[in-house]
Amino acid sequence: MRWTIFIIFAFIMLALDGGFMGVFTLPAVAGIGPNIVICLLVYICMFATRLAAMFAALTLGVMMDLMHPLSQGDVAPSVYVIGPHALGYVFAGLLLLQLRTMVFRQRAITIGALSFAATFAAGLVIIMVFVIRSWYGEPTEYFMHGSPARELMRQLGIGVYTALLGVPLGWVLLLTTPLWGFQPGHHRRALWR
């Protein structure tokens, strides 16, 4: 995988996620919105070597953590906890690496369907991290207005929405495959089992 291409696509997706994607938010449905960064992760995990996919998941997760501050209350400065998204995305990546042998990778609908699984898997880990943090009194702004179970339901909604958006986005990403320089299948398997 060409890391320069990864950086360019990651930059585009993260910039869109922090700004433009607000246009897709559904305020009436618990404010859910699609997660396009996950779609990129799914695409990479379909074609990259295992190690490259894991590094990509870790990088995207850390970037998401650095772009989503955690409120500590009224006028205390927000804190950036590095880890919840990173661990969530790595877990999602591991899941995708297991699933990719069972699916037709060149289909946009595959990217969409796996985006649902990846969003939910990542959300599960993120919620778990914040639940554990709450045990020793850390702020839990992540589910400020609801329980972890409610947040899990919300992640399901985000997963469905991401899957719907993942189909056209996956189609666009599949068109860019020649740019990425992914290695053929036997190399992919050999680099990291």
Next chain:
Amino acid sequence: MSRHFNRPQRVFFVAMAIIIALAFAPSRWLGWTRDIARIVNVPFTPFGHAGVSVATWLRPPTDRTGASSDVERSLLEQRDIYERLYRAEQLRVAELEEQITQLQQVPPEILGVPIQRMVASITRRDARGPWASVQLNRGARHGVTVGTVAVYGGDHLLGRVTDVSPLASELLPLGAYPDVRGIILPRDMPAASAASAPRVLLTPRADGTLVGHVEHIHPVAQGDVVRLSDTAWPVSASASVIGVVESVSRNDSQPLKNTIIVRPRYQVNELASVTLRVEMPGGSERGASR
């Protein structure tokens, strides 16, 4: 060291160990990550700004003022601003009367806090909900301080600044606060006194609305305006519009009270810019400690 770079797996596992440690580290140990986040966010800021502008252009914020033209909207904004000043004076008078009654020393603060209004663009917003903080492109170099109040449409309270860097700041929306106190003013009686208006403690909800309980004897109706009356907030926010009463229902668990749902006219995560009310030096410090 070179052995590590020859074994990318080992690098990955070390990175994972560090990430796991950071994920469960107490917040008081993570102050340094804010500096990293500020640096990381710098290249995204112009693109985020453009993205928010395009998104707002494609999907403008829901206008609940009922104005049909820009002129009417401008007039309504001006009306709201002057009504806020009027209500704030009434609240101030009531507060002073109460203090005099209790023979307390009246602080020398004045209501007419000199305020500089400053438009700040939202450069990053969070889709998690109306309670998630947003980033503004105005910081300490522009005079923004922690606690600076943000409004929209002249008089609609959005939240307060919680973190300031030289060129940017974080705005924590009203929905992120545990509670906020307000007064309810009847829609069809603009001359009603703010001092005698029913008071309510509002608790934000996940959908961006606020819920509160009002004594049954107070006639609260749909469409009534709720304004801020909370000494924990700076004077520059006093009597700003929190929202409009959307529904009034009976509270079965508390038969003497009604439950009201208040909907803010604007949500931070729908907007492209906000107006900051920067208190000029010499202004009141009320609420700064909260």
